[in-house]
Amino acid sequence: MKNLKILSLCTALLIVVSFNAEPNKNLALTASSKAQHQNFVSNSPSKQYIKVALLLDTSNSMDGLIDQAKAQLWEIVNELSYAKCKGQTPNLQIALFEYGNDGLSKRNEYIRKILSFTQDLDEVSKELFSLTTNGGSEYCGSVIQKSLDKLDWGNNADDLKMIFIAGNEPFTQGPINYLDAITNAVEKDVTVNTIFCGNHQLGISGMWQDGAVKANGEYMSINQNKQTVYIPTPYDDIILQLNNQLNNTYIVYGSSGRKKWENQKAQDENAIGYSKGIAVSRTVAKSGKMYNNNTWDLVDAEAEEDFDYSSLKQKDLPKVLQGKSQREIQKYIEKQREKRKEITSKINELNQKRKKYIEENKTEASNELESVMLKAIKKQALKRNYIWSK
DSSP: HHHHHHHHHHHHHHHHHHHHHHHHHHHHHHHHHHHTTTTTTTSOOOOOOOEEEEEESSSSHHHHHHHHHHHHHHHHHHHHHTTEEBBOOOOOEEEEEEEOTTTEEETTTTTEEEEEEEHHHHHHHHHHOOOOOOOOOOHHHHHHHHHHHHOOOOTTTTTTEEEEEEEESOOSSSSSSSSHHHHHHTTOOOOOEEEESSOHHHHHHHHHHHHHHHOOOOEEEEEOOOOOOOOOOOHHHHHHHHHHHHHTOOOBBTTTHHHHHHHHHHHHHHHHHHHHHHHHHHHHHHHHHTOOOOTHHHHHHTTSTTTTGGGGGGGOOOOOTTTTTTTHHHHHHHHHHHHHHHHHHHHHHHHHHHHHOOOOOOOSSOHHHHHHHHHHHHHHHHHHTTTEEO
């Protein structure tokens, strides 16, 4: 009888072990999959953020400023992708306000919050290309204060929190004293950088420099009507061909996935419609560390630490994955990830050659808005122990 009980117990244990073997195998595969790509592109989570709020004057004389913003966005993103804080690549979030436009509500002091802080760079591009100008009253103190009140700046001491306000009227206009707004910015640990569109000395007399100095920021002046400089290189066409291949690696999912995917294509078209150089810069950004579409692309989403296969709904999956098992879905994502890794590696390799070619063939100063913004960001980043690693 004793031997029979022992035999029964062993049999039961074998059944339990056998029953659980396959799930454990799947778990091991999932863990292995995560380990293989935890450092891929830059989807591994980082606690640090570079938060940039752009406050753009959209009155009549600012068409050139808007053109520079949409033309130079991607080069700014590309340069920021080299930033490191405590060995990690920070996340980039951009917010967007417009002010000084007669088409906006007088009750809101001719100010509109266009975007809260977002990592969706395609959405930033879309809104920049949608901006129009119309003469109005420019209230710098008011728009700075609204950006402080309406945006989530967080409380991480390692975050870079910066406002860039650009315009060409006196900094003193409007119902809110710029000094009060600046004081509030300093209390929130937000640096205010001012960009005067016009004569440098005129900006100083208009108190743009005073606003920056009191907010621990940089005062800069630009010629907003200067055209963005594009230096063609022998690598541009190949990079653009690789962009088409890169677009085929996205796995659209979720209720808003298709809309986001279509916007990605629309911003590709906006870029190439502006110039080949902007399209190349955008492609480089798409292959870089700060371009992340985890809200609608399964390749990016699956790389997140909190991703859960069980949360996927069949109706939210693309047709090619509907009715598939978790393992089949996982294998498909891995296949697309490997394709993307190969393509982005080629783009980045070509971009290094492209950058060297541009440096060797440059005949005039760097682009206005891009140059002054990056100079200010890097200077302020050093104070937070950020480094640039290329």
